[in-house]
Amino acid sequence: QGRKIRLGYVSPQTGPLAGFAESDAYNIARFLATDAGRNFDVIVKDSQSNPTRAAEVAKDLIISDGIDLMLVASTPENTNPVATTCEAEGVPCISTKAPWQPWFIGQQGNPGNPESWRPFDFAFHYFWGLEDVIAVFTNMWAQLGTNRQVGGLFPNDADGNAWGDPDNGLRPGLAAAGFTLSDPGRYQNLSDDFTAQINAFRAADAQIVTGVVIPPDFTTFWNQSRQQGFRPKAVTVAKALLFPQSVETLGEAGHNLSSEVWWSPNHPFASSLTGQDARALAEDFTRETGRPWTQPIGFIHSLFEIAADVMGRVDAPEDADKVAAAIAATRLDTMVGRIAWDGAGVPPFAAQNVCKTPLVGGQWRRQADGGFDLVIVDNQTAPAIPAGGTMEALA
């Protein structure tokens, strides 16, 4: 046909989640410049890191911009309202960059009652899940000699509730791997004091700390830990240690903190759109923007790869059902690995809507110049991704 395919994209360009959206403009510009990209219009809306606003702009994209496919990324606070809106409106949606449990379970009416959970017709998600993070974390910790006591920091937000859930969260998986989790309870984001948690960890003799913590809270926690003489052997937390900028703010104290790694320039993947490999993409980004690479770059890139692939396979982009079917039928090697909603590794209730991407573990190593390098220290879960070192205990 003559008309261009319209992609809606909701991302937190401003507000506290803006770090996740840092590479949006770059990636979209690069996408539109490709051959496939010429067939597309991308309409970007800023959710301002606000879930209500995310739902509003999603609806706006659907209603006034008449988009054919919705793309969304970056934390459940952003993906869930958009996916819910698309599902209600019957518009296909591809989502990423949120562990699948908070995405899938978090959109259910009553998350506490698995009987009531329903699959989605139009909302699709690809990322890893808590089982992956459990495997990666425990593998990393197993490299160190510890007493296998783990302290958990889980806030009362979408991620924290999913990770901290006693039945579907980290606890059972850690237990299966021989680790004991001590979880003092959900705290509110932006708490100014973690004495209670530190005391609880100390009482449980925890030598490992894990959790999913926003950067300011992690800084507070880590400073207080050191001040109060709590010295774990490993600190492996998600979110807070995602971006080099936030690790750099820790200075010396950032050395050897560890985190999950979902994408890096060392990942042995290449783009189906541009043919670039991961390193080339990261370097191009740094050249273009002058900023260091971050994990979201690969995933944002992959969103547009999948969009191009899916829309290339449908003859009527405005037919939502056909597009949804095409998404479900995706089999594509992308910048973040193979994407196929074939239910591999996903429990039956979510098999229809969730596809998993590989996850490994990394550790931040402080460089002589004060910068930090993310070294992959455990790849047992995805051996194809090369490891650059082994896990080191914190000083």
Add this chain to the structure above:
Amino acid sequence: MIWLDTIAQGILLGGLYALFATGLSLVFGIMRLVNLAHGDLIVLAAYLILLVVTLLGLSPWLAVLVAAPVMFGLGWMLQRWVLNRVLGPDILPPLLVTFGLSIALQNALLEGFSADSRRIPNPALEGASVAVGPLNLGVMPLLTFGSAVAVILVLNRIIYATPLGRAFRATSDDPVTAGLMGIDPRRIFALATGLAMVVVTIAALYLGTRANFDPAIGPARLIYAFQAVIIGGLGSLWGTLIGGVILGVAQTTGAALNPEWQILAGHIAFLAVLLIRPRGLFPRAND
């Protein structure tokens, strides 16, 4: 032992809250101005310090000396040109203006510094601690508390033992009659806000070294500051310190019971104090 630690840490946390609140207390006490932008001004000051640290390579402690006069000037101009014009018996106009200022500041900072979370580097002291009996107390929290006490001592000295302080109190009592004494209330208010901004700069130093900050982090600090001021009672700076300590201890004890109750416990302590003493613990006799 754990309880002792919980309370000690709560008191130190209270020092931080008191520092956030002291500037607010000054402004609220002297001109009954509810400054919704106070939290954002603290963040602004933190960025200013960070800027000085990175551009001039100064230590954060020296950077405060550079940032404080700038903040004083900013506060002075803000009061002189904007806030003075909306002060009055009606609390709404200043409420709306400072709310406008708050979102304008947040977004200007976002444009200027991006949403990255930053930190004022302070490698020498941030992990340091001293053992006090069975407790390990962080050097920075102790310094924070000490600074809160020092700031209040100095401010009280200014307020109760200098002609400027006399003018502050007189203007606060009755700006019209103060005018008859040759005191220009607008000038006094501008000075007071400038002074408050100096305190804000000091608070910003501790905010910025304690945890990361980003442009959006201000409002979360504002509510604690208000609570500390109100618990303490209008116009009493020591009251503000005690208010901060009550908040801090309530939060740490609440968290020790269950982290879910940490912030809730602070709010409930605030409401409980107000329920018993609607004008705070140490209100001024004449209000």
Add this chain to the structure above:
Amino acid sequence: MTPTHWRMTTLTRAGLVTGGLALALIVLGLVLPAFASRKLIQDLFYILTMLTLAQLWNLLAGYGGLVSVGQQAFVGIGAYALFGGVILAGMDPLLALLLGGLAALVLAVPMAFFAFRLHGAYFAIGTWVMAEVARLSIAQWKALGGGTGTSLPRDATSGMKVLDWIGALFGVRAAAARDILAYWLALMLAVAVIGGIYWLLRNRLGLGLIAVRDNIEAARSVGVDVRRMKWAVFLLASAATGVTGALIFLQTARISPDAAFALTDWTAYVIFIVVIGGIGTIEGPILGVLVFFALRSLLADYGSWYLLTLGVIAIVVMLFAPRGLWGLISDRTGVQLFPVRRWLHGPGVGEETSR
């Protein structure tokens, strides 16, 4: 005995014109979905719900002198009551809207009991803190997702009978039918709230409110029960705010404590609308919401510049038009679209009037 030759009237020509216009607008509003785009319906939904919130806050602050910064508590509790009713108790969403109002009313009682002990700035901050307490408490409600929040199941909302009817009437899909239903509800709510406030103001309560606002001591001395007046206004506004909150989140279909109890969205913007438009008038919030929406539509894509502009406008209006835009207009023209003045006519009554 005194002959009954004096008359009291309240309507002016402008008022009659407004009345006619309002009626026409309401009718137009009702049939609008037949030919309007979904986009317009959705925008109108937003405008109408914000207008309702603004009118209610104006009733509180502009007439009752209660400058609350905690209205998000009622929006949030109303919305959560709706979700709880629908998800946990399987209620019909429309019925659950009323549950939202009821929940807000129940919350308002202790809140008023407490807040009425405070004055001025203390009242404002007290209500804010209480709203925070409500937010943090709801965030502990695990059955509705705790801090994560939750989504309305699709079958719960699309199962409503009315939707089929609306869908058939306008020949639209279920999603669009839901929009239309929500829009109609918002329209009715806005009309009911504005009409109700107008009715209150033209009644005894209106006189009493203005009397209290002008001179509390004198008001007491002519028998006005100041306390009861405040209670009445607070409870009324809270319940209606709760229903509005429930409606807003019924439409969004997704809730979280941070969204439902957002100070900025449900109180700060509302204050902005009222004060920019002109506090203490019915016209003010209407004008204010239009300005607010225009700004939002024009600038929303500029991200932080939008909010920056909003902040600067708030400051500028307060500095140069402290009685709001409607204040500027009515000072110049003397027009009142919602006349509440009671005019006396008859022999011996002077023609001299003043604005």
Add this chain to the structure above:
Amino acid sequence: MILELESVSKSYGALKVTDAVSLQVPRGQALGIIGPNGAGKSTLFNLITGNVLPDAGRIGFLGRDVTGLPAMARVRMGVGRSFQIPQPFEGLTVFENLLTAASFGGAGAPRDQMAQDCAEILRRTGMLPRANRLAGSLSLLDRKRLELARAMATAPELLLLDEIAGGLTEAECRSLVDTIREIHAGGTTIIWIEHVLHALNSVVERLAVLDFGRLIGVGAPEEIMASREVREIYLGIDI
């Protein structure tokens, strides 16, 4: 007795403004109160109306103990008052001022009747021509008239008037006196604080003198005016 005060006292800080005042007012009487500036006259009114609560003593109205009752309840029982410093509702018109008083403090007549009654009061107080003016734009004189009119609109059994004749011209004063006489003739009990003694004395049947919060004399006007104490206190203001 419509009003009974039993050793009512009130202090502001160290200043005793009302000092054990006991006073009884029979139904239908017109009582004048005189006394120098700051003697506590207005405060006595505030105590009777409930705008200020006494530190000690008892206040009875229509046989009921109203000591702790709030002002608005007393208005509804029939205590109407004017303020010495006029306190109009500035955002309302003159007519609406009365309407407010009638609908909250009045006898609860239907709406139309209420409008009639208010208009009638406006006519009697000469405010009819200003009925539709905003009270905030009135001159001082009209504000004082409005005070009287608004007090009457609450349909009081006991009407308290605080210096409403000050600053009137002779002719205005006479018409005011006529109005008050008329109200009095209608059976309303009146207590009137006034410095303009000739006006006061042409209406009241009894005169009370306050000085430093103490009631130093109550009696027939001629008697009081003739007493040495009063002459001393009033030395200066010629009668």
Add this chain to the structure above:
Amino acid sequence: MLLQTCGLHAGYDRFKALFGVDIAVEPGECVAIIGANGAGKSTLMRAISGVLRSAPDMVLHRGVPIGHLPAPQVMQRGIAMVPEGRRLFPSLSVEENLLIGAQMRRGTGPWALESVYELFPILRERRASPGTALSGGQQQMVAIGRALMSNPDLLLCDEISLGLAPVVIRDIYAALPRIRATGAAVVVVEQDITQALTVADRVYCLMEGRVTLTGRPGDLSRAAIHDAYFGGHA
């Protein structure tokens, strides 16, 4: 001419309280303003002292237009006011209340802490107590002392006898000659006509915001004052 008002209009918001008031005060003179409650006496004082602003040349001080100046600048030109109701600062002690009067003064003059304490010795004893803990008369002394501390050439006194016992009033008025002895002109607002006629060189009577009578005490008949006070013709 020390002070002159020319067709002074002033009021509050929509309410006008003064309609073209003309008064004049010569250096060193004592002028009394009398009038009934609400006649506008206090409003006149506020307009002169700059609390209420008017058109520049409605108020002239030594021939300079000052109607538009705010209170602090008027005060710095040498016009001090003892406001109605005394208006002491409750947060300040007696001595601080006095000191604050001097804080912004220009130049020097006869009045300082010592001389004020000499004028009102009781204040020296109470110097440390909060202003509001004093009796009404003592408070009035503080208010006068506070105004004197700026060494004004014109002192405006609004109802300094209000609510005070006659013996206290006598004490306060006893200070007046000593104040005038330093060369300052004084304007007293008084409701007590006898008192006013005793102290003043000249009297203005205000009614309804207008000057209805003016003259020297000796030249004014009781009847004329009565008329000017209450209006009409007795």
